[in-house]
Amino acid sequence: MRKIYLLSLVPFIAILGFLPFVNRIEPFVLGLPFNMFWMALWTVLTSVILGIMYKLDPRNREGEEK
Template identity: 80%
Template sequence: MKMIYILTLVPFIGILGFLPFVNRIEPYVWGLPFNMFWMSMWVVLTSVILGIMYKLDPRNREGDQE
């Protein structure tokens, strides 16, 4: 297994692993309860991580012929 695929575990751990620790309403961040902000932040971060994985994956290079 390639090392860049390990990056898929980061959102999984961030969302499900830390959810019991951030399950609270206070403080409010940008007008959202902290739990809702946490989930919204991870939706954005998951997209960023997948974009990084796409750029690092050698199978997505232009000009490669298989």
């Protein structure tokens, strides 16, 4: 298994593993309760991580070579 695929575990662990620790309403971040901000943050970061995985995956570079 390629090590790059282990990056896909980071959002899973952050969202589900740390949810009991961030399950609080205060402090408010950007007008959102902290747990809602946590979920919104990791929704965006998941897209970033998947984009990084796409760029680093050698199977996606086959079409770029000329």
